Amino acid sequence: MVIQPQNFSLPLVRNEQVNRDVMSFYFDRTKNPSYDFLPGQYNRVIIPSVQNDPRGTSRMFSIASSPLEKEYLMITTKISQSPFKQTLNSLQTGGSVDFFGPIGRFVYDETDTRHHVFLAGGIGLTPFRSMIMYAASKNLATPITMVVSFSTVEEFIYFDELTKISADHKNIKIIYTVTRPESSWTGQTGRISTDMIIKYIPDFQNCPFYICGSAKVTVALEEIVKSMNISEENIKKEEFPGY
DSSP states (O other), X not given: OOOOOEEEEEEEEEEXXXXXXXXXXXXXXXXXXXXXXXXXXXXEEEOTTOOSOTTOSEEEEEOOSOTTOTTEEEEEEEOOSSHHHXXXXXXXXXXXXXXXXXXXXXXXXXXXXXXXXXXXXXXXXXXXXXXXXXXXXTTOOOOEEEEEEESSGGGOOSHHHHHHHHXXXXXXXXXXXXXXXXXXXXXXXXXXXXXXXXXXXXTGGGOOEEEEEEHHHHHHHHHHXXXXXXXXXXXEEEEEOOO
């Protein structure tokens, strides 16, 4: 399925603080009913009023909402001190943002019924939320296991929501791992590793692997997966160029 990208504008419905540094922004998708996308794709977001940003007036953002969440289009991002991010963060309800999309081939293939493995570092979780919510909404039987790594529990995003999805859908397993755990954390610890993947996905040999995160994280995870003799054709990856 190919969806042609388009230029469009949507008003902000609300924003939501996810953690100390991360915000989610919800835009009114009903204002452009013809817009559609595949789970895992991204949009270019343009804010013409941004001034003095060396990277310009636009950024690429993964679509964190599912295609089946028809009321809104959601993006989740770290809020830095860049003029672009500060302008986005100061947007008032009803304020309009320009989009171009959808873009990208890092998409969930629902016709592939093999066990899907999602590996993410931090904010690289965002396209996987779209994929997981989509699969859960359609009650797809395809097994999905996601392992996502954060430095601390305080940096988690979507934890309660995805944990509930996992509880409601036995074919979907969600593992958060922490590299700097506190004593109150009783879950998985450490960086994503070969041993961790084997622990949670013993049938990994013929699984499609999806990898997403910063360039450094993506390269490291891809090296781990390749060391497990996973073929190139079974690896999809998406690098976030900057936050």
